Amino acid sequence: MKLYIALSALVAVALCAPLHYENDPEMVKVIARRRLPALEHEEVHDEYGQFALRYVTAEGTVVSERGRLVPTARGGYVLVTEGEVSYIGDDGELYITKWSAGIDGYHSETNHPLVAPEPVQG
Template sequence: MKLFIVAVCLIAAAMAAPSSPDETAARRALPALQHEEIHDEYGQYALRYVTAEGTVVSERGRLIPTPDGKYVLVTEGETSFIGDDGKTYVTKYSAGLDGTRVEAAHLPFNVQAK
């Protein structure tokens, strides 16, 4: 789980690199273009939002039974953003029974931890 948090922080830091400080600040001040969020009484959820600067985040958390009869929340998601070079960068991640995984073509490595 720590690796998952570190990976999300790295993604956030990469998305924060401004091309023009004034332009980026103006776009970030705008409300999200789309924002959907669904929760149930068990803690499962799904969310998706799109920002004015082109960032798209979607994530879901669902309960999966473990072999000992308990439940664990499995998280899966995807984040995409447009870089300063005009390319779209996509990062997919999951965390659950099989450990943590982060996949992204723009990273020098893909992460799998158990």
């Protein structure tokens, strides 16, 4: 049992070790851009919990989200959130995902839906 715990700890330490990309100049540029602060940042809140936010990163990622109170059939209120994220992927394509969450559940749509890989025949 002690051996299992020791091996598990060693694996955990190895997996947490920092990755070194000094030899990959493209990855160094990507990491440097990701560490830059947001180019634009807007955020508004009110006393009822409603909000709107939008920010743009140095990489060109745009995130916007808003939450608003909507009356329910029982006379209460529910916070409905809607948002959108867009970014340019490593393949140069523009990826856009829109979502909403509220009374009728969570819904999302994207211009690049995920496709499951083909099963391996063995």
